[in-house]
Amino acid sequence: MKIIVCMKQVPDTTDVRLDPETHTLIREGIPNIINPFDMYAIEEAIRLKEKFGGKVTAVTLGPPQSLKALREALAMGVDEAVQLSDRAFAGSDSWATSYTLALAIRKLGEFDIILCGKQAIDGDTGQVGPGIASQLGIAQLTYVFRIISLDPAARLITVERLLEEGREIVEARLPALLTVLKDINQPRTTSFVQIREASKRTIPTWTAADLPEADPSKLGLKGSPTQVIQIFSPPMRKDALELIEADTVMESAAILADRIIAEKII
Amino acid sequence: MALLKIDRDKCVGCGACVDACPFGALSMVDDTIEVSEACTACGACLLSCPMHALSLVKGREPEAVKDLAAYSGVWVWVEQFRGQSGGISLEMLGQGRKLADQRGVPLTACVLGHEVGHLAEEAISFGADRVFRVDDPTLAVYRTAPYARALIDLVREYRPEVFILGASSRGRDLAGSVASILYTGLTADCTGLEIDPETGLLLQTRPAFGGNIMATIVCPYHRPQMATMRQHVAEMPVADPSRRGQVVAVETALEETDIATRVVDSILEKDTVSLADARIIVSGGGGVGGSAGFETIRQLADVLGGAVGASRSAVDKGWIPYAHQVGQTGRTVRPDLYIACGISGQIQHLAGMKTSRVIVAINKDSKAPIFNIADYGIVGDLFQVVPALAEQFRKKLQR
Numbered sequence: 001m002k003i004i005v006c007m008k009q010v011p012d013t014t015d016v017r018l019d020p021e022t023h024t025l026i027r028e029g030i031p032n033i034i035n036p037f038d039m040y041a042i043e044e045a046i047r048l049k050e051k052f053g054g055k056v057t058a059v060t061l062g063p064p065q066s067l068k069a070l071r072e073a074l075a076m077g078v079d080e081a082v083q084l085s086d087r088a089f090a091g092s093d094s095w096a097t098s099y100t101l102a103l104a105i106r107k108l109g110e111f112d113i114i115l116c117g118k119q120a121i122d123g124d125t126g127q128v129g130p131g132i133a134s135q136l137g138i139a140q141l142t143y144v145f146r147i148i149s150l151d152p153a154a155r156l157i158t159v160e161r162l163l164e165e166g167r168e169i170v171e172a173r174l175p176a177l178l179t180v181l182k183d184i185n186q187p188r189t190t191s192f193v194q195i196r197e198a199s200k201r202t203i204p205t206w207t208a209a210d211l212p213e214a215d216p217s218k219l220g221l222k223g224s225p226t227q228v229i230q231i232f233s234p235p236m237r238k239d240a241l242e243l244i245e246a247d248t249v250m251e252s253a254a255i256l257a258d259r260i261i262a263e264k265i266i
Numbered sequence: 267m268a269l270l271k272i273d274r275d276k277c278v279g280c281g282a283c284v285d286a287c288p289f290g291a292l293s294m295v296d297d298t299i300e301v302s303e304a305c306t307a308c309g310a311c312l313l314s315c316p317m318h319a320l321s322l323v324k325g326r327e328p329e330a331v332k333d334l335a336a337y338s339g340v341w342v343w344v345e346q347f348r349g350q351s352g353g354i355s356l357e358m359l360g361q362g363r364k365l366a367d368q369r370g371v372p373l374t375a376c377v378l379g380h381e382v383g384h385l386a387e388e389a390i391s392f393g394a395d396r397v398f399r400v401d402d403p404t405l406a407v408y409r410t411a412p413y414a415r416a417l418i419d420l421v422r423e424y425r426p427e428v429f430i431l432g433a434s435s436r437g438r439d440l441a442g443s444v445a446s447i448l449y450t451g452l453t454a455d456c457t458g459l460e461i462d463p464e465t466g467l468l469l470q471t472r473p474a475f476g477g478n479i480m481a482t483i484v485c486p487y488h489r490p491q492m493a494t495m496r497q498h499v500a501e502m503p504v505a506d507p508s509r510r511g512q513v514v515a516v517e518t519a520l521e522e523t524d525i526a527t528r529v530v531d532s533i534l535e536k537d538t539v540s541l542a543d544a545r546i547i548v549s550g551g552g553g554v555g556g557s558a559g560f561e562t563i564r565q566l567a568d569v570l571g572g573a574v575g576a577s578r579s580a581v582d583k584g585w586i587p588y589a590h591q592v593g594q595t596g597r598t599v600r601p602d603l604y605i606a607c608g609i610s611g612q613i614q615h616l617a618g619m620k621t622s623r624v625i626v627a628i629n630k631d632s633k634a635p636i637f638n639i640a641d642y643g644i645v646g647d648l649f650q651v652v653p654a655l656a657e658q659f660r661k662k663l664q665r
Contacts, residue, residue, distance in 0.1 A: 032290075121594055130443045138526070139411065142410075167533040167535065170527055221323065232313065233313060241643055253654035257662050
């Protein structure tokens with residue numbers, strides 16, 4: 001079973017908060033983590049390998065420091081890692097990111113399953129997984145929270161997806177790309193020894209020159225169809241807090257119920 | 267290629283942007299700001315600069331620009347499940363109608379499914395001028411490949427300028443696939459869509475960093491300009507049964523044997539349904555104390571006809587299934603009323619609900635961050651306050 005896991009290094013959003021005065025972001029402390037949803041993808045990839053044998057390769061596209069995220073994945077038990085990093089990739093939107101990752105995955109050769117997190121917590125788009133699957137022309141199974149069965153001989157996978165109205169059980173022919181939810185597993189922790197071993201590993205960095213199939217006009221900022229033209233603070237909540245304090249709980253509840261009814265929601 | 271432009275004449279070297287960068291890409295070198303390769307052009311620093319010295323480098327016009335003038339009209343995808351269109355589809359028809367009117371073009375709805383003729387009529391009554399009805403057994407249940415193929419074929423033939431979809435699970439799944447194949451821009455999860463009166467471009471506004479910043483995005487050189495939009499942002503249009511429109515029946519290109527996926531079963535869950543669509547959500551957190559405590563939450567939700575939500579800590583402790591989780595690693599919700607009971611208000615939770623219209627916080631700890639974003643609050647034990655509130659609503663609403 002050849003498994004590829006796509007991951008992204010993101011700022012730990014617990015460290016990103018709003019300055020109440022200037023209404024801008026403030027960052028403090030340790031900045032970067034593996035996107036939490038990708039942790040579940042990495043864990044699921046390793047579990048599939050443990051069950052069916054084979055190899056897990058982690059791929060990331062990012063600035064030079066994203067190497068650290070790949071080392072963490074190696075420490076967890078991923079077999080190989082490839083970093084895609086080049087100034088030519090900088091400024092990629094979700095289209096250019098999918099395009100670049102798909103080219104790298106093709107270069108890696110045959111594969112059975114690609115795992116991605118549902119979305120990254122900085123951009124929140126959830127579009128790169130479907131983008132990669134479409135570029136590669138393979139089935140996509142998004143919002144997966146359980147792999148029910150995997151039959152390598154029949155080349156079939158059955159998963160459970162979480163949708164608005166409930167759950168859906170879908171069967172797909174391999175190769176397939178899955179984007180996974182938090183509920184799928186509990187990612188393992190890594191030991192000091194594993195981290196130390198991973199730190200000794202050489203991780204190849206591929207640049208645009210390593211992707212000869214790439215159309216240079218489709219890479220990075222230049223290849224990205226979308227452009228950010230304005231950044232602004234979200235609108236402030238209009239009213240300050242009204243704290244309801246009556247003599248008894250029942251009186252407070254009565255006042256609160258009146259306030260809510262006056263909002264004409266119910 | 268540098269992604270961030272610094273106007274050196276305006277920059278006073280105050281360093282405010284250095285602290286604002288979530289990626290640690292900015293540093294102060296000899297009283298001037300340096301941008302490293304870690305910059306992702308997210309734009310978070312732009313607002314921090316008191317001198318307005320920062321701007322994002324814009325992508326250049328590509329050498330081979332599509333014939334943009336050949337693309338015209340606004341399109342909407344009408345999502346359906348078992349022959350019923352969701353509320354989000356109707357909102358998209360309303361939003362699409364507004365954009366079409368701003369642009370002075372017709373609105374087209376794409377209705378895909380099996381035996382969905384009634385949805386074509388419905389789409390016209392909610393604002394569509396033309397409906398592409400793709401009716402085939404292979405489309406009975408949503409699957410990415412046949413749906414994407416049908417839309418891609420339609421776009422290639424009829425060339426819309428703007429194509430919007432609801433940002434539901436299916437809408438995001440489908441839009442990502444379609445935009446990828448068409449090589450066009452897609453802005454996910456928009457909370458605002460309008461036409462720029464000067465350029466005629468679709469201005470797509472969306473939150474990033476868990477709602478801490480808003481970005482307006484355009485797609486200047488690729489068509490169609492695609493976006494998914496969150497539920498409960500656009501106004502629900504009112505049906506006008508007297509509206510007339512054209513229904514165009516379209517054949518599918520794929521046979522069942524061409525499709526790599528098969529939906530084995532769909533399991534409806536009452537609670538998940540209501541959480542996604544709910545106008546009222548009553549949520550419980552660590553303060554609820556256990557699965558039995560969620561009965562108290564549910565009783566209030568039932569009186570109000572709302573859904574039950576939960577914070578990550580309640581879900582992680584196994585008190586309630588993941589499907590109920592609101593927040594960064596759960597669902598993003600935007601109800602009219604969100605009642606947070608025993609939820610402290612971690613930023614990850616706030617990211618999933620802070621755009622709710624009215625927020626009520628009930629918590630023992632008066633310093634809990636949830637009170638910072640709440641409209642109304644009661645400091646107290648939720649096991650006293652919530653039943654009292656349920657009783658008051660029952661009385662006042664005669665339920």
